[in-house]
Amino acid sequence: xxxxGVLLMAVxxxxxxxxxxxxxxxxxxxxxxxxxxxxxxxxxxxxxxLVIVTAGIDLSVGATTALTTVMxxxxxxxxxxxxAVIGISxxxxxxxxxxxGLLVVYGRITPFIATLGMTSVVxxxxxxxxxxxxxxxxxxxxxxxxxxxxxxxxxxxxxxxVVALAAAALMRWSIFGRRLYALGGNPQAARLSGLxxxxxxxxxxxxxxxxxxxxGLMLAAQLHEGNSxxxxxLALNSIAxxxxxxxxxxxxxxxxxxxxxxxxxxxxxSNILDLISxxxxxxxxxxxxLILVAVYFTSGAGLSLRQRIRGIFKNRRKRAGPAQxxxxxxxxSHDELQAVKR
Numbered sequence: 001x002x003x004x005g006v007l008l009m010a011v012x013x014x015x016x017x018x019x020x021x022x023x024x025x026x027x028x029x030x031x032x033x034x035x036x037x038x039x040x041x042x043x044x045x046x047x048x049x050l051v052i053v054t055a056g057i058d059l060s061v062g063a064t065t066a067l068t069t070v071m072x073x074x075x076x077x078x079x080x081x082x083x084a085v086i087g088i089s090x091x092x093x094x095x096x097x098x099x100x101g102l103l104v105v106y107g108r109i110t111p112f113i114a115t116l117g118m119t120s121v122v123x124x125x126x127x128x129x130x131x132x133x134x135x136x137x138x139x140x141x142x143x144x145x146x147x148x149x150x151x152x153x154x155x156x157x158x159x160x161x162v163v164a165l166a167a168a169a170l171m172r173w174s175i176f177g178r179r180l181y182a183l184g185g186n187p188q189a190a191r192l193s194g195l196x197x198x199x200x201x202x203x204x205x206x207x208x209x210x211x212x213x214x215x216g217l218m219l220a221a222q223l224h225e226g227n228s229x230x231x232x233x234l235a236l237n238s239i240a241x242x243x244x245x246x247x248x249x250x251x252x253x254x255x256x257x258x259x260x261x262x263x264x265x266x267x268x269x270s271n272i273l274d275l276i277s278x279x280x281x282x283x284x285x286x287x288x289x290l291i292l293v294a295v296y297f298t299s300g301a302g303l304s305l306r307q308r309i310r311g312i313f314k315n316r317r318k319r320a321g322p323a324q325x326x327x328x329x330x331x332x333s334h335d336e337l338q339a340v341k342r
Contacts, residue, residue, distance in 0.1 A: 007245060007261050014268050022275040030271065036222065038267040039156035040215045042260045044234050045241035046167045047097075047211030049259040050204045052242050053171075053184045055251030056104060056111040058205060061212040061238055063122035064096045065231035068216025070126050072142070073135035073226025082142045090213045096122055097209020101202030119235070126228035135226040146221035156218050160260075163211065167256035180204060184251025240287050241266050243294040266290070 018025040044061050051058045068089045075085040096118065103114035137143065148155045171177035179200050183190045191197050215234070220226055245262030246254035266287065273283045 007258065007265070011261060011265050011268070014265060014272070018268060018272045018275075021272060024275055025272065030275070034267055034271045036154065036156055037271070038264055039154075039160040040218050040222075041234065041237055041241060041267055042160045042263040043163050043211050043215040043218065044238040045245075045259045045263040046163055046256045047208035048238040049242045049245070049247055049254065049256050050167070050180065051111070051208045052239070052247045052249060053180050053251055053254070054201055054204050055184050055187065055249070056201065056204070057115065057239065057249070058097070058100060058208045058212075059112065059115040059235045060096060060100060060118040060122055061208060061215075062231040062234035063119045063126065064093050064209055064212040065216040065219060065234055066228050067096070067122050067126040067129070068093050068213045069220040069223075069230050070130045070135060070226040070228050072217060072220045073137050074129055076137055076139045076142060077135060082139060082145070085142065086145075086217065089217060090210060093213020093216065094206050094210040097206040097212070098202060100209065101205030104205065105198045105201050123228065130226065130228045137220055137224045137226065143221045143224065146218045156222070159214070159218060163214070164256055164260045171256055176200065176203070181252055184248075184253070186252075236284075236287060236291075237263075237266050237270075240291050240294070243291055246294075 024030050044065065048058055048061060071092060072085055072089050075088060076082070080088075100111075100115050100118055103109045103118070104111050107114065109117075144155075146155055146159070150158055171180065179190070179195050182193075182195065183197055183200055187197065212234075216231070219230055223230070241262035242254070242259040243249065243262070244265055245258035245260070247259060248254070269286065269290075270283065273286065
């Protein structure tokens, strides 16, 4: 069974479990809450996927999202036009991603350390911009763009669907997407082939920052405020979504749409845990376990999920089974053991 099919089955199983666990799970209000949460998470997860497919990681997406909400709120409060606010916020978040890429490529800092350091830097900037108090957002035009409705659909849903489909098309049919897969699959071969490896890595991080900024705009419109503490769990959740969706932390696998399904799974699980009032510590434990399991099943060199599961049971049978009759030494030892017992 393909890992994509397993993911769909897992989502279906979680939906069934949620409906059995809580009578509020399938209510329209709760489903709307799940969809809006998944919309923001999926946008960030797509950006995280673009980095992970290069065998990198971006821990700064949560801080970038928070900074975007604060900047947006402050700029709107100061009376700037909505279009200018959106452009500045996206430009700043993209710059954060580009700095991450430059640190990885030219600073030769491992992605984990580079983006971890940028997380602290961006959080500090967000605190300074916020200046101690929450900044409300009262601009109706801005809210209508990122948290309004277009016909029967919410703006957030339209945005994340467009982002997911655009990223899927980018990775499937564009030269850039094929280069990212090649880079994640074998970076040394990609360099020897003359591919623009450094440029592609920087671009992947830039896109991750851009999408984190877009998620920040959506979150700011949803909550009607800018807050430097928002998005603290987005880094872990976006990594979990991408990895649960089949992306290997070693790079070169999966698709953006799989990351979206991973986001659906993570978002739904988080909602169920909230409905049963599980403490945050327990939720972190479950999400961490999901990441570990997903990493295990995606760490094989080209092995499918079926091969790994089959390998587990095959190894168990080998350890538990009797010695093979075709082995004369084993047969002789077995006969001697039986004679001793008699």
